[in-house]
Amino acid sequence: MRGTNQSSVSEFILLGLSTQPQQQQLLFLLFLSMYLAMVLGNLLILLAISVDSRLHTPMYFLLSNLSFVDICFTSTTIPKMLTDHLLGSQTISFAGCLTQMYFLFLFLDMDNFLLAVMAYDRYVAICHPLHYSTKMTHQLCVLLVTGSWIVSNMDVLAHTLLMARLSFCADNVIPHFFCDITPLLMLSCSDTYINEMLILIEASLITIGPFICILVSYILITYAVLRIPSRKGKWKAFYTCGSHLSVVSLFYGTIIFLYFNPSSSHSADSDIAAAVMFTVVTPMLNPFIYSLRNKDIKGALGKVMAMKVLMTQQ
Template identity: 80%
Template sequence: MRGANQSSVSEFLLLGLSRQPQQQQLLFVLFLSMYLATVLGNLLILLAIGLDSRLHIPMYFFLSNLSFVDICFVSTTVPKMLANHILGTQTVSFSGCLTQMYFVFTFVDMDNFLLAAMAYDRFVAICHPLHYSTKMTPQLCGLLVAGSWVIANLNILLHTLLMARLSFCADNAIPHYFCDVTPLLKLSCSDTYLNEMMILTEGSLIMITPFICILASYVRITCAILRVPSTKGRWKAFFTCGSHLAVVSLFYGTIIAVYFNPLSSHLADTDTAAAVMFTVVTPMLNPFIYSLRNRDIKGALGKVVTMTFFLLRNAMG
């Protein structure tokens, strides 16, 4: 182990969200319910988009990718926490911890990039409707998603390698339910200045650039909507962006609260609560936000439910 990471610590203890047995039981049921709701909700979105040919357009292509990423995202943290509770263990190996961290933040970056791509799609649809089909081509959409995967993996690989070079000498208890960057840096007994600077510079650039693109898109969208003569037309245009704006606000609000301030100002309880919001609550709410405010998705989901019921009835009969 020392040759791999220059450390005397070979494993960490994930302390979870509570040390009280009664609270742990309640949290287990709560997180299991949220995990199942997240997976089921996003799977239904994927099925609805895949089975309805009317939804084979760029906006829903990005939404299906977002649903896939959210299933992967929540699956990197919650099952491990639930398994720890069932098995009565809190340990995770050093390599396992870095692996979990790698995948968690790869999917964070992917959410970030996909939300930006969806904002650009709305910008083109509202501001350049006559050129929508020529600008938002399948090739461009595929390139945006593929490029996002490449950049996300390269970015997180850099931060994972920087984490692997640190030494962890004594305390190995992580006051969290997954291997997050901030508590790991606090446990290190070596100089973390380079890690912190890379998070605040390169890491910030990766997160802020798509956010600026989203803001720029919505500034242009707002200007275009305000030029619409009818009030009904304005509300209809704003309504098409409402779901995306709700998801953007929830996602970026928690990310900024957790990661973009000095390490010394972080409090374990506050960071954990915010982390629950963006790793569990946001992926769970996304399919509900998009389906409840979208007639096309609701119609497609109705077909999926009807078809599933029909197949089950035939199988049982």
């Protein structure tokens, strides 16, 4: 993934979340618990949607894709961190670092696109309910998800190739628990102007673009809901969007803080805190947010649990 004469650094050292042994033990248990909760929660969402035919709709098709992406997203960083703690190793190869960065931002971009598509789905459902089945077809959903994968791969490939051309001469210590773009750029002894410009362009097109789509969708949704005469109807319409709005707020809040500032304004502690939020906490909370506020998901999960009880009794 890089030329042999482009870098004298063959591996990086990931400092992790803490250098204190007592804190490391506590953080290991905490992150192991959160990772298992994230995987279990999202797997239950996938299982509930797959077994209940009533949930074979565009909204739940998109939600199942979001759950799958969240599992992959968190699995690019946390298992490596937990394994390093058990083995007492903090190193990652240059190629491994670029690979981790590639998949991390691939799934991050997919989260971004899926949230925008889900906002469009809610817009059609509330603003054009009579035409929902003709507008949000299965073919359209598959096309939107496939297009998101293609665009995400192209975007992340450009970042990875530009990162691979940089030189890393001496310092190879990354004050982070995964290979993030900003710490790598700060370690490089090459000119990183092109990389930083690509981040700004990518932020405008890949991040702000879907975010604007979400804002426009909810402005139109709000306008449509305010025209509903009954208070009960207004509350029901807003309630259906509550879960998605909660996830959007968590996701974009940390992304904007972490990546929309110049590298010179970043501090290690604030970067790590924000990274923990969007790599672990948000994917862990997503299934709980959707399941606790959704009667259909709770009903499907109840069926899954009942089936499991019957199977164990037999």
